[in-house]
Amino acid sequence: MINGNNVIAGNYVEVDGGVFNATDPSTGKQLTGDFHAADTLLIEKTLNAATAAFKVYRIISPAAKATFLRTIADKLTAIGDDLINRAVAESGLPVGRITGELGRTTGQLRLFADLVEEGSWVDAVIDTAQPERTPIPRSDIRRMFSPIGPVVVFGASNFPLAFSVAGGDTASALAAGCPVVVKAHPAHPGTSAMVAAAISAAAIETGMPAGVFSMLYDNGYNVGAQLVKHEQTKAVAFTGSYNGGMALIKLAQERKSLIPVFTEMGSINPVILLPAILNAEPETLAAKYAGSITLGAGQFCTNPGLILAIKSEGLDRFVTSLGGAIEITPSATMLTAGIWKNYEKLSGEILAEPGIELVTKSTAIDKEKVNQSVATIAKVSAEAFIANKKFGEEVFGPWSLLVVADDAAQLQQVIESLDGQLTATVMAEKEELPLYGDLLNALTEKTGRIILNGVPTGVEVCAAMQHGGPFPATSDSRFTSVGTGAVYRFVRPIAWQDWEDSLLPPELQQANPLNIWRQVNNKWTKE
């Protein structure tokens, strides 16, 4: 039933060898479907098709792009339960979560459709001519964002829909006007196949150039490496581990031509518990964070892996309460056997470091299933944390490390010792915030998003979202991979000087036929 051949420009293309299968991580059992790793010839064919499609797709109308994106969303919704069930089977994530994720995925596609249809996202800037200017007349110059070329997207394991084949990277690249080549994640090839079929059908139905979308399989690293190094690839988007992201960066550095490689490599998302709130409501905080730490078996880039506080009686109560909640948190199936093994290995290694103290491990483990996450909380002193880089590593899973400072000055030192982060969170009473100005400034320097009295998990898909922080959280903190801003990873400005009005892109024509917001002679206007 599932066609496991590579999808190239709307066609299934057969290839010899390289067959692999999907596994249900909760049982370790093989799922249906044979998937075929692509070879060099297919990669060549795929990128030729993408490059050819780019010539047409880069200047296609915003309305046509919007229709394409909405049709993808419609087709994903139409698959419905089959898609949800397969994603659940391949990821071990619960039905409720995957159902929500499908909604998020189609919502994202529609949001980008709205963005391109409205049209102002191209950031049109017009400086009109000043023929009378002395000593030199000024030319008419008009600039807007234009797509960069074929984008290679790597499916992420932890969001088999929302950060995978039709996820935010694909949606934003297609919105930008870039053909997309997806390297399917080998942990959910069946889900990927169903989504790729939906995108291909939508492309055909809406008259897109064939090479606007392709998807290649591989359960190793060869196809991904070749895609990143291919000279026809013009940008790369990846969400995953630090090691995975850095491997792609290194491959891209071997290229003849430089291209943007956006890798979101996660972070430990520090949470600062300020004293007044900590002493006022330690149990409430503990309950909130027990939930955030263990949500989705902790398999979020924004999982709160680090909790920072100054020692106090409130902190002791917080620890006791958090420990109690974690101890009875039921285990959950992790995404893959490899992720489960890494979680066990890395959490074990860190727990073996000098100076660390285990607070608690969950004892509610489902013995009927495999790859079960064991929620864990540990504790170190601020001094030990600063001295040992190992404590700052991301442990992907339901893990959080509590760092106890003697005073505010030491808390500030901990913050200044941190690497770049996707998020940072402050739990505080309103009144105590102004007392921690330096601390908040130091924290802001380290992060892409700073949250007050919330949890970092749950990343809203909206215009204001920033999901990208200083290295090593992402390869380039100047961009986001969530929200409409994600489109700017895949565009470059082009300026037209003294160009013939009727031959300009509609966005830049004098009459503003698309009725978009533009910056004309330094004023924002629709005129």
Place this chain on the structure above:
Amino acid sequence: MINGNNVIAGNYVEVDGGVFNATDPSTGKQLTGDFHAADTLLIEKTLNAATAAFKVYRIISPAAKATFLRTIADKLTAIGDDLINRAVAESGLPVGRITGELGRTTGQLRLFADLVEEGSWVDAVIDTAQPERTPIPRSDIRRMFSPIGPVVVFGASNFPLAFSVAGGDTASALAAGCPVVVKAHPAHPGTSAMVAAAISAAAIETGMPAGVFSMLYDNGYNVGAQLVKHEQTKAVAFTGSYNGGMALIKLAQERKSLIPVFTEMGSINPVILLPAILNAEPETLAAKYAGSITLGAGQFCTNPGLILAIKSEGLDRFVTSLGGAIEITPSATMLTAGIWKNYEKLSGEILAEPGIELVTKSTAIDKEKVNQSVATIAKVSAEAFIANKKFGEEVFGPWSLLVVADDAAQLQQVIESLDGQLTATVMAEKEELPLYGDLLNALTEKTGRIILNGVPTGVEVCAAMQHGGPFPATSDSRFTSVGTGAVYRFVRPIAWQDWEDSLLPPELQQANPLNIWRQVNNKWTKE
């Protein structure tokens, strides 16, 4: 009179050894002033000062930044003739050109002052809370651009003022809120010293944190390499040669943390002469291009180094006329002996390639001076051009290569064989443009700026300018190094979630106290 010590956070710091001097390129004679190459200790001191300054400068008020930038401009204007004379002596460029460049430099500083004072450049995006939303309430999320950290700027040789110590890179980085460390160009250290003194004085006068500006000397590569590799450096800006730019890229790839390195590495700036205009007014076109090719001894990134046309009687007349104009073009002093030698060597090598024909070389050479540029025009067939990559290399100087195609199809092939470019120019009659849709699309894919019936030299400093094209023209085509857009190289978005209004940056506060344009719930408004 000129203090040639390194300028660190407002102080002259002495260092042993490494003395070098400036040379007048028109005579080869040494100019006054001893300049001292920095050492590792000074580099460390400089970046520590810049990092400390960043904590203050990143959140300084827009008004304070604007005053700082304008004070720099005032102080440069106040030095006036002394600065102009020194820059002329060090660069060999004529007084008129340097006077104009000083105006451009101060104009740039004032333009960025206006930009930060007006304030909307931060691209504030506000998505307000939806507490009633189901299944999950939406948080209040507010995002704006914030500075990235200390920026290392390399002075460029060909614009000793406008792309050097207080040039566009420095102005845009300071406008962004980033401290700047300049690596002075060794060809104009005296000019650099005078400008650095002006910036330091302006920083003190306007109460900026001391480390907001420093400048280090070196007549070799060591200081630049250390600056690029230093972990406290958060971005790099460079304008120069492909080899220089790529050397910095490679150094940055050895870093532990990834940072943006914007290198503008020049291009050959193709000019397409379409048939109708070529046959209507070949002599006018020739006169226009003789001027553009030889302006400033051809030492512009946007110099038209490649002219493409279809063979015709009009083209023959164009060549005859261009040749005649070039033959009597007076020689000019090139920026340095090294640049002159490279020009002689590379133009000689290309002229020795099979299939090339010399059209003409200037015979009006000033024998009283050294390092004199010899304007040169050569000719090849489209076939030969496509077959030999050497013909596509940038020859920095008054050189242009004419490529003759048999027909429009072959002209298109030449365009598709080109590397990425800063600019592309089309000379055409209005009526013939629609006949060349595919050709114009192919050309647009290759370039950052496309010009109709003008010359690529002369880069307007304005909001709509794009000075940056696909690799190898620049390291990242998504940014510009000229115009107000240059500021976006040095900023990253930060999002505040559910943050306390009074503690938000003013740009994001509910009442919009700075009265800037913001995108609130997907609508542009000042409310």
